[in-house]
Amino acid sequence: MPRRFQLIAFVMLIASQAVALHSEDWPGWRGPLRTGVTADRGVPLTWSATENVAWKAPLVGTGTSNPIIWQDRVFLTASAGRDQGELHVVCFDRETGTERWHQKLWGTAPTLYYPKNGMAGPSPITDGKKLWTFFASGDVFCFDLDGGLLWQRSLADEYGPFENRFAATSSPLLFEDLLLVQCDHYGSSYLVALDSATGANRWKTDRPEAWLSWSSPQLVAVEGKSEQTELVICSSEKMHGYDPRTGKLLWTVRGLARECVPTPVLAPGVLISASGPNGVHVAVKPGGRGDVTDTHVVWKNDRGTSFVPSPIVVGPRYYLAEDKGILSCLDVASGELNWRKRLNGKFTASPISAEGRIYFTDEAGATLVVDAAASDYVELARNEIGEDVHASPAIADGRVYLRTAKHRYCLKSK
Numbered sequence: 001m002p003r004r005f006q007l008i009a010f011v012m013l014i015a016s017q018a019v020a021l022h023s024e025d026w027p028g029w030r031g032p033l034r035t036g037v038t039a040d041r042g043v044p045l046t047w048s049a050t051e052n053v054a055w056k057a058p059l060v061g062t063g064t065s066n067p068i069i070w071q072d073r074v075f076l077t078a079s080a081g082r083d084q085g086e087l088h089v090v091c092f093d094r095e096t097g098t099e100r101w102h103q104k105l106w107g108t109a110p111t112l113y114y115p116k117n118g119m120a121g122p123s124p125i126t127d128g129k130k131l132w133t134f135f136a137s138g139d140v141f142c143f144d145l146d147g148g149l150l151w152q153r154s155l156a157d158e159y160g161p162f163e164n165r166f167a168a169t170s171s172p173l174l175f176e177d178l179l180l181v182q183c184d185h186y187g188s189s190y191l192v193a194l195d196s197a198t199g200a201n202r203w204k205t206d207r208p209e210a211w212l213s214w215s216s217p218q219l220v221a222v223e224g225k226s227e228q229t230e231l232v233i234c235s236s237e238k239m240h241g242y243d244p245r246t247g248k249l250l251w252t253v254r255g256l257a258r259e260c261v262p263t264p265v266l267a268p269g270v271l272i273s274a275s276g277p278n279g280v281h282v283a284v285k286p287g288g289r290g291d292v293t294d295t296h297v298v299w300k301n302d303r304g305t306s307f308v309p310s311p312i313v314v315g316p317r318y319y320l321a322e323d324k325g326i327l328s329c330l331d332v333a334s335g336e337l338n339w340r341k342r343l344n345g346k347f348t349a350s351p352i353s354a355e356g357r358i359y360f361t362d363e364a365g366a367t368l369v370v371d372a373a374a375s376d377y378v379e380l381a382r383n384e385i386g387e388d389v390h391a392s393p394a395i396a397d398g399r400v401y402l403r404t405a406k407h408r409y410c411l412k413s414k
Contacts, residue, residue, distance in 0.1 A: 024040065024069075024071070024396050024397040024398075025069055025070050025071065025128075025396055026038065026066075026067070026068055026069045026394040026395060026396045026401075027068055027069075027070055027125060027126050027127070027128070028068055028123060028124070028125035028126070028171065028173065028174070029065075029066060029122075029123035029125070029171035029173075029216055029263070029392075030066070030216075030263060030310065030350065030352075030392070031352070031394065031395070033266070034173065034216075034218055034219070034263065035265050035266055035312065035313065036265070036310065036312045036350060036351055036352045036353060036392075037312065037313070037314060037352070037353045037354070038352070038353070038354050038395045038396075039354075040354050040355075040395050040396065040397070040398060041354070041355055041398060042398030042413055043354040043355055043357070043395055043398055043399070043400060043413070044398075044399075044400060044411050044412055044413040045357070045369060045380060045381050045413075046369075046381045046383055047367075047383045047385070047400070047411045048383060048384055048385065048386075049384070049385050049386045049387075052411050052412055052413060052414060053409060053410070053411060054097075054399060054410040054411065054412045055096060055097035055409075055410045056097070056407050056408070056409050056410075057092070057097045057098075057099075057407060057408055058406065058407055058408075059076075059078065059403070059404075059405075059406060059407055059408055060078050060080065060088050060090065060102075061078030061079050061080035061086065061088050061118065061120065062078060062079055062080065062084065062115070062116070062117065062118035062120065063076070063077055063078040063079060063117055063118060063119075063120030063121070063391065063403075064116055064117035064120070064121050064169070064348070064390050064391045064392075064403075065077045065078075065117075065120050065121060065122060065123040065124065065171070065391065066123045066391055066392040066393065066394050066403065067391075067393075067394045067401040067403055067408065068123060068124055068125065068126060068394065069094060069394060069396035069397075069401065070126050070128050070145070071094070071128070072093065072094045072095065073091050073092070073093070073094060073100065073145060074091070074092040074093075074094050074097075074401060074408075074410075075089070075090070075091050075092075075124050075126065075131055076089075076090050076092070076124075076403065076408065077089055077090075077120045077122075077123075077124055077133050077135070078090070078118070078120045079107070079110075079113075079118035079119035079120045079135065079136075079137075080118070083110045084107070084110050084113050084118035084119045084137075085106055085107040085110040085119070085137065086104060086105075086106065086107075087104070087105040087106065087107050087119060087120070087135050087137065087139065088102065088103070088104055088105075088120075089102070089103040089105070089124070089131075089133050089141065089143065089147075090102045090103075091145075091147060092408070094396070094397065094410075097408070097410060100147075101146065101147035102147075103141075103143065103147055103149065105139070105141065107119055107135060107137025107138075107139055108137050108138050108139050108154040108156045108157050109137055109138050109154075109156035109157070109161035109162070110136075110137045111136060111137065111138075111161055111162045111163065111164065111167055111168075112163075112164060112165050112166070112167060113136065113166070113167040114165075114166040114167060116348065116390040117136075117166070117167065117169060117390070118136075118167070119135045119136040119137045119167060120135060120136075121136055121166075121167060121168065121169030121214070122134045122135065122136070122168065122169055122170055122171045122172065122216075123171040125171070125172055125173065125174055125179075126145070127174060127196075128145075129144075129145070130142055130143065130144060130145070130150065130196065131143045131144070131145060132172060132174075132179050132196070134168075134170075134171070134172045134181055135168075136162060136164070136167035136168040136169070137156060137162075138154055138155045138156025138157070138159075138161060138162055138168075139152065139153070139154055139155070139156070140152065140153045140154075140155060140172075140179070140181065140194065140199065142196070142199060151198060151199040152199070153194065153199045155181070155183060155192070159183070159188065159190065160187050160188055161187070162183070162185045162187070163185045163186035163187045164185045164186065164212070164214070166214060168183065168185065168214070169214040169216075169261070170182040170183070170184070170213070170214060170215060170216045170217070171216040171263075172216075172217075173216070173217055173218075173219065174196065175219060175229070175231070175244045175245075176244075176245070177195065177196050177197065178193040178194065178195070178196060178202055178244065178245075179193070179194040179195075179196045180192075180193050180194075180217055180231060180244060181193075181194065182213070182215070182216065182217045182233055182235075184207065184210045184211070184212060184213035184215075184233075184235045184236070185211075185212065185213075186211060186212060188206065188208075189206070189207040189208070189210040189211065189213075189235070190204055190205060190206050190207055191204070191205045191207060191217075191231075191233065191242065191247060192204045192205075193244070193247060203246060203247040204247065205242065205247035205248075205249070207233075207235070207240075209236075209238070210233075210235040210236055210238070210240075211235075211236050212235070212236045212258070212259055212260075213233075213234065213235035213236060213259075213260045213261075214259075214260065214261040215233070215234040215235065215260040215261055215262060215263055215264075216263040217231055217232065217233050217263075218231075218232045218263055218264045218265075218266070218271065219231060219232070219244065220232055220266060220271050220286045222286050222287040223269060223287070228287070229244060230242065230243070230244070230250060230286050230287070231243070231244040232264055232271055232286070234256060234260045234262070234263075234264055234273050234275060235256075235260055236256075236258055236259065236260065237254065237255070237256050237257070237258055238252055238253065238254055238255075238256055239252070239253040239256055239264070239273055239282065239284060240252050240253075241286060241288070250288070250289060251286075251288040251289055251290060251291070251292045251296070252290070252291050252292065252293070253282065253284050253291075253292060253293050253296065253297060254291070254293045255280060255282060255293060255297075255300070256273065256275040256279065256280065256282065257275035257276050257277070257278065257279030257280065257305070259275070259276075259307070260273075260275045260279075261306075261307055261308045261310075262274045262275065262306060262308070262309065262310040262311060262320075262350075263310045263350075265310065265311050265312060265313050265318075266313065267283070267313045267318065267332045268332070269285060269298075270283040270284060270285055270286075270298050270332075271283070271284050271286055272284075272311065272313065272318055272332075274305050274306055274310070274311050274320055275305065276305030276306050276307050277305065277306070277307045277322075277323070278302075278305070279302070279305040280300050280301065280302045280305060281300065281301045281302070281303075281304075281305060281311075281318075281320075281330065281335065282297060282299075282300050283297070283298040283299045283300075283332075283335060284296055284297055284298065285297075285298055298335075299334060299335030300335065301330060301335040301336070301337065303328065303330075303337050303340075304320060304322055304326060304328030304330075304337070304340060305320070305322070306320055306321065306322045306323055306347070307323045308323055308347070308348050309321050309322075309323065309347050309348065309349065309350045309351070310350040310351075310392075311350075312350070312351045312352070312353055312358060313332060314353050314356070314358060314372040315356075315372060315373070316331065316332050316333065317329050317330070317331065317332060317338065317372065318330045318331070318332050319351065319358055319370075319372075321343070321347040321351060321360050321362075322347065323346060323347055323348070324346060325342060325343045325344065325345050325346050325347065325362070326340055326341070326342050326343065327340065327341045327342075327343055327360065327368075327370075327377070328340050329377070338375065338376075339376055339377050341377045343360075343362070343368065344362075344366075345362025345363060345364050345366055346362060346363045346364075347360065347361075347362050347363065348363055348389075348390040349361045349362075349363075349389055349390060349391060349392045349393065350392040351392075352392065352393050352394070352395055352400075353372060354395050356371070356372050356373045357369050357370065357371060357372060357380060358370045358372050359393060359400070361389050361392075361393055361402070362389070363388055363389060363390060364388065364389075365384065365385040365386055365387045365388060365389045365404060366382060366383065366384050366385070367381075367382070367383040367385070367393075367402075368381075368382055369381040369382070369383070385402065385404060385409065387404035387405055387406055387407065388404060388405040389402065389403070389404050389405070390405070391403040398412065398413065399411060399412045400412075
């Protein structure tokens with residue numbers, strides 16, 4: 001298929017997926033399409049701790065899960081306590097920031113954790129009717145949007161506690177009526193599809209060769225096959241494609257780093273993964289069968305990979321902020337490096353994009369805004385919030401929702 005028709009098909013796919021979503025919502029990890037990109041408009045370009053702040057409120061506990069937004073509600077998870085065994089799910093009013101409800105629960109098997117995220121690294125997800133949360137303690141909870149607990153599962157009780165030196169951070173995703181959860185760790189790794197209404201297993205696939213990952217799963221549609229969607233998993237040294245309806249392994253790509261945290265992103269005709277540190281960017285064409293390392297890898301580049309932040313694709317360019325503060329821009333089609341820019345800060349949060357701008361927030365709370373329409377590095381703004389930030393921001397209704405170490409901010413244009 002000629003490249004221009006590939007691009008048209010990809011754009012039509014994205015548009016068809018987006019129509020089912022409320023245009024102002026950010027329903028899960030990395031937004032409407034799990035890419036960090038939104039079509040939302042009116043997003044503020046500049047702010048500070050006092051400028052363009054719609055509201056600010058204190059946080060309970062610790063976490064790096066991003067805020068999720070559905071219509072007039074904002075949801076956030078956190079953990080607290082000596083072993084981070086206190087689990088919190090909180091709902092706020094989008095307009096005022098006031099608390100609407102707060103569920104406090106207890107983790108089944110708190111494990112080794114990183115002080116930045118505790119047990120609340122995975123982001124929650126909603127379909128506008130229910131809310132699902134997954135914690136590094138191995139617990140999955142399903143609520144209605146008013147805070148009523150509908151069901152819960154302890155994966156740690158059933159299949160063993162997570163053995164990860166940074167705890168589990170993989171954010172679940174929804175596909176049809178399934179909640180898909182990636183559970184890679186030093187113990188027995190597996191993928192599981194839970195019935196979204198009841199929590200019962202619909203399928204479970206063991207992953208004996210996957211010994212460590214903090215990455216989140218991604219869905220990709222296969223070009224030319226309107227009903228074929230693949231579940232893509234990045235983990236230790238390999239990328240895998242599965243059938244999300246059955247859990248059957250479809251294909252494998254070798255060559256990733258030993259430790260994977262970033263979530264792969266969608267680009268026209270390919271899925272791009274970053275793994276590191278000292279790893280590689282890999283662009284893979286989905287739809288293969290078996291080991292497709294030699295047939296479906298479109299390009300590789302070992303310049304500027306990250307350990308934690310996920311990449312982002314905006315237009316023809318692919319961007320990534322390294323943990324140590326170097327921003328890289330690659331060409332989506334070829335993987336060739338366009339430019340690199342050394343920044344002042346260090347990065348944990350993943351970037352977001354709206355209106356042709358990309359927002360990179362560093363650990364000191366400074367958000368760098370870059371012009372995605374420019375072929376070279378063009379800085380549009382640098383916004384200081386004055387607090388540490390390790391969680392990725394969210395965008396909804398023309399507002400930026402930022403989780404700092406101590407507060408939650410809602411930022412808007414004047």
